[in-house]
Amino acid sequence: MTTKSFSAGLTDEQVLESRRVHGDNVLTPAARESLFRKFLHKFQDQLIIILLVAATLSILVACYEFFVLDFGVSIFFEPLGIVIAILLATGLAFYFEVRAEREFAVLTQVNDDIPVRVVRNGHNLSVPRRDIVVGDFVLLDTGDDIPADGTLLSANSLKVDESTLTGEPICSKTTHTKLFDAEATFPSNRVLRGTKVMEGNGSFLVEAVGDHTENGRVFRAAQIDNGKQTPLSRQLDKLSVLVSRASYVLAALILVGRMVEYFLSAPPTFNWVLFAGYLLSSIMIAVTIIVVAVPEGLPMAVTLSLAYSMRRLLKANNLVRRLHACETMGATTVICTDKTGTLTENRMRVAHAEVLAEACFAEALAVNSTATLDDTDTDHIEVLGNPTEGALLLWLSEQHHDYEALRSAAAVVDQIPFSTERKYMATLVQSSVDGQWHIYLKGASEILFHFCPLLDDTHQKEILKTLFSYQQRAFRTLGFVDIAFSSQAVAEAELSALRQSGTLASPDAATLNSTFQGYVAISDPVRAEVPAAIRCCLDAGIGVKIVTGDTLGTAREIGRQVGICSDADSAQAFITGPEFAALSDEELIERVGELKVIARARPMDKKRLVEALQKRGEVVAVTGDGTNDAPALKAAHVGLSMGDGTSVAKEASDITIIDNSFSSIVNAVMWGRSLYKNIQRFILFQLTVNVAACLIVLIGSFMGTQSPLTVTQMLWVNLIMDSFAAVALASLPPSADVMKERPRAREAFIITPAMRWNILLTGFAFTGILLVALYVLKHFYVYSLCSLPESFSLVRATGGNLLSDYELSLFFTFFVLLQFWNLFNARSFATSQVWPRLRGCRGFFLIASFILLGQVLIVSFGGSLFSVSPLSLSDWLLLLAATSVVLWVGVALRAVWKS
The missing domain is CATH 3.40.50.1000 (HAD superfamily/HAD-like)
Known part of the structure; x- marks a missing residue:
């Protein structure tokens, strides 16, 4: 070992100048894909491609009708609506993907904020790794990551893991030129960013930071792999395949049903132009059913849930x-x-100290240590280095000893660092107390007893009994031994033997001068x-x-x-x-x-x-x-x-x-379980909508009327019940109730039996209610819900299949409001709540309000684009009251189930 070099380090002005000349100690991140390219990738989704094809077909049909059949410009409203829906779907997915990536941006700061011990302005400080500059004097200890490239100023049994750069797990480092390894990849007195101190301690002068380090030249900035397929993603893939196949079958049935209905009601003279238009219209409805049925919102729901959870978990440490x-x-x-x-708190403090030999005890604690204290904040002295050694230094301060003065006065010659195999640490010094040469030992008392043969068995057993009682109370115990020598040469020979074999070269010669100084009990409270x-x-x-x-x-x-x-x-x-x-x-x-x-x-x-x-x-x-x-x-x-x-x-x-803290880990478990529940709620809600929408269009096509939901209406339903519902349910806060359940099976299918029955029963119930409404609208002229009894006398003539825009508005709004109230039931699924709790669910409430407002605006101003006409205020109130039964039934069923 070389004699430790002391340095005042850089001044604040020198730090700023070095940073200006040599830059920060951060790696330049890899070039990111442009936002435009990211947006274009959204159009590569299979479902979006289907929509683009559908939009293209719709535009071609509209152009034919406009230029050949002289229809009005309003026939472009439907394809325009599809294009808008595509842009909304891709735009939302793009927005939330970018937002999720921003959640990850903070991760690049993790390694750069690791504290590093440096000497600046004559003080030992702890600064973030990113703030290290060329010229800094950095202190190293076992377990530290080396923050930059530089040359060693001191090295004490220093071994470094350079596997990240060379594949060598252990490389000896030294400042002695005679001990340099000529075959080493990097000089033996040079340390590199990204490597780790495995044993020993030392200090070095920083010569390169950031991109100019060897690590910066070899490696690109780390990129987080968020594309790993998880059990959840595999389940969602299976679910998507299942629902997609079902939607294809429904689309085929709708196409067949509408063709049968056309030929049964077609005039005697067959018109190929009208038939082609009807066929294209039927294909559009079938394609839209696929779009509505396929749960393309699931990936976005998962992304939103993860992004929301990540952001909130960060607040929970x-x-x-x-x-x-x-x-x-x-x-x-x-x-x-x-x-x-x-x-435990990792705040090591000396709870009990038994000093048996006071002569050199304070000096032994001060010099036989690699820790330091940062006392720049006198109200909170921070331990830099090993917390156990720091506890000893704090105890010295409490006993009114200045550890820095004791270290400066004693001449440290050599040191053997602590290791788990050795179970002790040893330091050779020339004492300032008596001028003799001392080897101070610190470690496990049962090991140190071997160096004190004059300590009788009875005394040893008493000490071990006391130490055992401390250990039973979760105290960490340390013993201290002082071996004195009259000659430096003898002391160095004994330390060398101790380093190589773990025993003294001449134990008999040292026997008379060895003293068991005492022991301490150090606590780390829970x-x-x-x-x-x-x-x-x-x-x-x-x-x-x-x-x-x-x-x-x-x-x-x-x-x-x-x-x-x-x-x-x-x-x-x-x-x-x-x-x-x-x-x-x-x-x-x-x-x-x-x-x-x-x-x-x-x-x-x-x-x-x-x-x-x-x-x-x-x-x-x-x-x-x-x-x-x-x-x-x-x-x-x-x-x-x-x-x-x-x-x-x-x-x-x-x-x-x-x-x-372990409590933060429990928070992560709670958020993970709640995230899974939120995704289940979204699936429950979406598939209920899908069942009702697909069945009503399928059955409606066999009832001999036009589709009760137009293409643009179904796309709006798809948007609010897919994208917006995903946002609403993904942002629900966690519930402590999930911590009362057993862990879910890792490969369990995401749709539970309770969900399956809920989806089917609610979907069929909605379908039945909607079919009754459709039957009424098909057979009677309805011009106001307030005058519904009078409407029963206005029987629609045979063959009068076409519904008016007002009737389509009633049916469309009735359908949407059923799903609107069911959103609140989905919010309460798998909770102990009878009534949907909105406290802490601001995002959910705002999105639910937006869905309702959006429906009002579409019906009031959508006109030909959505095949609707404005409803009266009384009709709106009646529809809201009638459809709210969905919520009341859900509340009643949850109350019965809870009781």
């Missing part, structure tokens, strides 16, 4: 990185969670909101398992405090990393359902746990914050990284939990 995660979280059956920072969140998960049928590197006693106690474990649990519910590794795959799959806590877990243990659970058919979500968690995060159905985790963990994850 869940930054969704991949589109499918919103949906999959709703199907989660098991959550494998970290302990520290997720279940987050206040976690027990309630865990209970919510368990009530929702979601299993929760703790995977931690802590001791079994600590992990078990935390599990008990949060409600995962209880005294009734058998030994099969708990396991340590070595025991876990010893299980065969078959044994693990058999036992994994019972496991609640895995303590002393190693990196690959979590990934193996995830895979075993998946083999049992579980849908697994995993939390992780470190580089070593990346394999498990990638393997899980949903990976959940922590807001203060490494960029590797975040890159491997699907969702980033900004506040690190």
Whole structure:
């Protein structure tokens, strides 16, 4: 190791100048497709192509009628209406797709906002990675992502994972030229953006940022893959195929029915021109039925639901990185969670300290550490680096010791960083207290006892008993040993032996000078909101398992405090990393359902746990914050990284939990389940409309009258009951009721038996009601609903099939209002609400109001374009009152069902 270089770092003025000359530390994003091209892609949809063909045919027919048969300009209204409907459909889909992409734009900031420790203006600071500039003095510690390219100024047992650039997982880094690896891809004293510190610590001078780094030259900006097919999308594809085939059959039946009706009522002299016009008109109706029936709004409903959920989840501290995660979280059956920072506050503090030898204890805590404190805000001192070491520095401050002064006074010569294999950290210094050479050890007390042979067994057992009691109460314990030497050469030789073999070279020589300095208990309290969140998960049928590197006693106690474990649990519910590794795959799959806590877990243990659970058919979500968690995060159905985790963990994850809290994970589950429910409500509503619309046009074509719904009317119905309803139902807020249900089967068909019966019964009921209305309109002249009794005396003459525009307006409005009130029933489907709750549903209420207003405007001003004429105010009020029975019946049925 080299002697640590101290630097005041850059001043604020130098930072600004460096940023002006060398730029920001961000990668330029890849060129995006133009908005115009995105809009053109909307016309590649199969259903839009069908509409374009239909519009083309309609325009040709209208041109023939206008130029050859001398019809008025009004015959262009119908094809114009189709074109408008196409533009609306593609425009809305385009708008919401762009809006969804904007939801993802924030993701590019995730990695750029990772905090980095630097020295500026003589202070240790934590700044976002994007703010690093050329010339910065950056401090590195185990687990850190290297934010830019630069040359090392100091290196202490530094090992870096350069696999993102070279494929080499471990590369030793040093400032000693004699130790340089001549065959290394990059110089041994150079560190690169995008690589990770796997072990040790150090510092470096930034020489390249952003696009000028090796990472910037090799990689393009990361692009989020939101095209992954999920269980939900597969279900929707099956549903679309099913409904599409049914619509083709209906369209064929309508075409046959209208042809039969034409030939039965045709005049003796056959007119090919009239027949061609009638045939084209029938084809238009058949094509429109396909457009109405096919659920082309489903993809948009899913996109809207996901975009809305993503935006709201961000407010709930869940930054969704991949589109499918919103949906999959709703199907989660098991959550494998970290302990520290997720279940606990990650605010390490010394709760108990037993100092047995005070002489060099404060110095040992100060120098045998890689952490620092950011005290720029005196009201909130922030720990930079290892939180456990930070807790020791905070304790020193509470004991009125200045750790920075202690570090400056002592001459640090060499250091062995902490590792899970070694279980201790060692630092060689020349003490400012007595001038001697000391190796300060810090780590697991049971390991450190080996370096204190004069500490009698009785005393050791008492200490271990005390430490065990602390661990049972979820405290983290550390012991401290001081080994003094009179010679620097001897001290360096002993440290070298300790680094290589884990033992001292001459333990006898050091025996008389070794002292067990004391021990501390450090607490990380459980987050206040976690027990309630865990209970919510368990009530929702979601299993929760703790995977931690802590001791079994600590992990078990935390599990008990949060409600995962209880005294009734058998030994099969708990396991340590070595025991876990010893299980065969078959044994693990058999036992994994019972496991609640895995303590002393190693990196690959979590990934193996995830895979075993998946083999049992579980849908697994995993939390992780470190580089070593990346394999498990990638393997899980949903990976959940922590807001203060490494960029590797975040890159491997699907969702980033900004506040690190388990309660935010529960929010993600609730939103995922609610999202699925909202999509089900939209399907329920749309298919009910489709059943009624298709059946009424089909039966109407066999009743010997013109289609009761014109092409433009059906396109308006398709627009409001597809696109607008998708917006209304997709924006519904989540309901806590969904957390009282068991997780849905991942491959379960999206239409449940309850939905199927609701669609069929409501659709047939609407069809029956509409057929009665159509029968009345066909056989009697109706000119006002207020005078309906008088209309029964005005029997339509035989063969008088054509309905007046006023009668078409009545039927059209009657149909739309039935669906309008049913929208409120769909909103209440699968909830505990008897009456549709509108609180918190501003978007739903506004869109429902817009649908009603749009119907009023179309009927009042649509004229020839929609084959309608204005209705009187009294007719509007009667139609609203009569059709509202749909809502009252729904309320009554829900009340009966609830009781």
